[in-house]
Amino acid sequence: MKEYLTKENKETLEAELKELTTVKRKEVIASIEYAKRLGDLSENAEYHIAREEQGRLEERIGIIENVLKHAVVIERSVNGTIDIGSTVVIKKDNEGNTRTFVLVGSEETDMLSGKISYKSPIGSALYGKKKGDIVTVSTPKGDMEYSIISVE
Numbered sequence: 001m002k003e004y005l006t007k008e009n010k011e012t013l014e015a016e017l018k019e020l021t022t023v024k025r026k027e028v029i030a031s032i033e034y035a036k037r038l039g040d041l042s043e044n045a046e047y048h049i050a051r052e053e054q055g056r057l058e059e060r061i062g063i064i065e066n067v068l069k070h071a072v073v074i075e076r077s078v079n080g081t082i083d084i085g086s087t088v089v090i091k092k093d094n095e096g097n098t099r100t101f102v103l104v105g106s107e108e109t110d111m112l113s114g115k116i117s118y119k120s121p122i123g124s125a126l127y128g129k130k131k132g133d134i135v136t137v138s139t140p141k142g143d144m145e146y147s148i149i150s151v152e
Contacts, residue, residue, distance in 0.1 A: 001070055002070055002071075002072045003067045003068075003070045003071050003072065003105055003106065003107055004071075004072050004074050004084045004104075004105030004106075004118070005067070005071050005072070005073055005074065005105050005107060005108065006073070006074060006084075006085055006104065006105075006108065007073050009104075009105075009107065009108045010068070010071055010073055013064050013067060013068055013071075013107075014068065016064060017061065017064045017065065017068065020057060020060060020061050020064070021061060024057055025057065025061075028050060028053055028054045028057055029054075031046075031050040031053065032047065032050045032051065032054065034046070034050075035047035035049075035050050067107050074105070080130050080131060080151055081128060081129070081130055081151070082103060082126045082127055082128060082129050082130070082148070082151050083103065083127070083128075084103050084104060084105060084118050084127075085102070085103065085104070086102070086103050086151055086152065087100065087101070087102050087151070087152040088100070088101050088102075088103065088126055088148060088150070088151055088152075089148075089149040089150040089151075090126070090135075090146040090147065090148055090149060091146065091147050091149055092144060092145070092146055093134070093145045093146065093147055098149055099114075100114055101114050101115070101116045101122070101123075101126075102114055102115045102116070103116060103117075103118050103123050103126060103127065104116065104117060104118070105117065105118065106119060121137050121138055121139065122137045122146075125137045125146075126148070129148055130148065130151060131148050131149070131150055131151050132147075132148060133147075133148045134146065134147050134148070135148065
């Protein structure tokens, strides 16, 4: 399955992977070795904590490796069509407030920063549209219509 990433996010993930596989792995191994020297492993809290940390670390490494293995670096669209990487300003038809979103791949989604997945209900409604189009988004409260004010 393809993972769409911006160039910046791909570089961020590569840097995180390098940090995890070089520095953090060594730190966790050192913690495990230290905890082993403390004695009986069955009742050794430090050992169990270090092993849990190792499990979380290896899980995150696996996730990043999988994302990077399937990564497709996206370039911003230049023809005005909304694509992954586009910054879109929309307005609900019955309100004056505008909202700004950046359409991103699933790995980069961050609602607090206005980064929405192209697979989300609003992202999929916007995908492929242009400035001036009206899109309908299905929500739990019913269908909402939005006008596309600008696309960058």
